[in-house]
Amino acid sequence: MNRESIAAELQNKVDECLQGFQQYLDSSFNRIDAFLDQLPLVPQAPIPQNTLKIIPPLPQLSLPSIHTIANQVIQEVKPIINLYIQKQIKYNQQVTLLQIQEQQKQQNIIINNDYQLNSKPFTYNLLQDNSIKQGELCLAIAINKDNSMVLATCDKQIKVFEFKQEQLKQTQLLSEHSSNVRTLNFMKKQSQFISSGGGQIIIWSMNPNSQWICSQKLNEHTTYINSLVMNNNEDVIISGSDDKTIKFWQKQQQWVCSQTITDHTNDVCGLSLNDQQNRVISCGKDKLILIIERAALDQKWNVIQKISVEVYGYRLYFINDNEFTFQPEGKEQMYVYEMNGTNKQYSKKKEIAVQSGYNGCHYHFPQQYIKKKCLLVNKNGYNVNLIRKNLNSDFITQQSIQFGHEYIFGQMSEDGEYLMTWDRKSQEIQIRKYHQE
Structure with a gap:
């Protein structure tokens, strides 16, 4: 390979590297090119002795002159490259902002579409022939993500049902707990569920x-776990x-208790986790609502706000990261709390009329918010109130189901198609199905 070929190959590589900076480097490119042309280039393979006679002598450069030229090139190119980098960073920031705005726009479209699809009046109608008789106390019901399986407590036991063609068929009876079972939670990513009875939590596989x-x-x-x-x-x-604590359990090879919050001074009644998964709210019989936030650095959970209420309650729920609802005991109003954008503190903004029919609300029937249907499920006294949130963020009760007794427990399916309950008066596990008028 001759000198001209080697120089051409190097020139092509230089052109490739500097393509993105071409408009900025016109003034310095000739200097770089000249510098490269003056360098003594060594062929990749040894050149035979008789060939050396026909190669003209190359100009020799002194080390100081090479340093001088190199420094001049660096001084010219460095600010140009920095300018390009700054422009690229600014461009990337603008693109990222546009992407975020587009994502928010798409989310708003989805919310609006969901609301438009579900804005018509609805009722949950009882499937009368599908009820299951149960005289024993049923303090919790859980429905899996595809509505194919249902769990229901029966005093200290757990009944497992197959749910097919809107019929419940019992397939198993679990008897590991030694106290009444109060909570049931299906996992969505794996074939497991969680139950609690007394102070014990059991992971089932x-x-x-x-x-x-x-x-x-x-x-x-x-002692008893309520939420x-x-x-x-x-x-x-x-x-x-009821032992006044909130415990955080971390999945390692096994589940271990990683932290305990002791700020409540009475029974802890309700819990909810926000969409971002970095805040927990709790309510207790000490008439406190705690806002608990996970620190970004050490991942520890810290109480960042305590809200005093006149009447304690058993139920609260994060509607979104900036808003949650709370149902005080014996009140025919549900409270809505919103976060202040400046100080990040939550305060009560609204009171929503809800039916009760009884001066107590009793526990174990958690609030739920079904995003797909913009629907809040709120048990209060003798009633289960089904409340729709409209596009103006107003909460409007669409249906109130009266059970004639304060002992009502249950859950709505994740897609909002089924509401399953047990109540003391009917002593039945009942199934209600969503019907849009």
């Missing part, structure tokens, strides 16, 4: 024979108990 078996027991609480929630990744469990 499905074996190869499609039978539920106990895989781990957690015994840190000293239990899990994060979306299903590696954190949060539990609130």
Whole structure:
């Protein structure tokens, strides 16, 4: 390979590297090119001795002159490259902002579409022939993500049902708990569910024979657990108990208690986790609502706000990151709290009229918000109130189901198609189905 070929190859590589900076480097390109042309280039393969005679002598450069030229090139190119980098950063920021705005726009479209699809009047109608008689106390019901399986407590036991063609068929009876079971939570990413009875939490797994078996027991609480929630990744469990504590459980090889919050001075009644998974709200019989936030650095949960209420309640729920609802006991109003954008503190903004028919609200029937239907499920006294949130963020009760007794427990399916309940008066597990008029 001759000198001209080597120089051409190097020139092509230089052109390739500097293509993005061409408009900025016109003034310095000739200097770089000249500098490269003056360098003594060594062929890749040894050149035969008789060939050396025909190669003209190359100009020799002194080391100081090479340094001088190199420094001049660097001084010219460096600010140009920095300018290009700054422009590229600014461009990337603008693109990212546009992407975020587009995502928010798409989310708003989805919310608006969901509301438009579900803005017509609706009722949940009882499927009368599909009820299951149960005289024993049923303090919790859970429905899995595809509505194919249902769990229901029966005093200290758990009944497992197959839900097919809107009929419940019992397939298993679980008897590991020694106290009345108060909470049931299906996992969505794996074939597991969580139950609590007394101060004990049990993690259940499905074996190869499609039978539920106990895989781990957690015994840190000293008395009844009233509320239990899990994060979306299903590696954190949060539990609130009559022992006045909130415990955080971390999934490692096994579940372990990683932190305990002791700011409540009476029974912890309700818990809810926000969409971003970095805040938990709790309510207790000490007439306090706690706002608990996870620190970004050490991942520890810290109480960042305490809200005093006149009457304690058992139910609260994050509608979104900036808004949550709270149902005080014996009140025919539900409170709506919103976060102040400046100080990040929550305060009560609205009171929504809800039916009760009884001066107590009793526990174990958590609030739910079904985003797909913009629908809040709020048990209060003798009633289960089904409340729609409209585009103006107003909460309007669409249906109130009166059970004639304060002992009502249940859950709505994730898609909002079914509401399953047990109440003391009927002593039945009842199924109601969504019907849009």
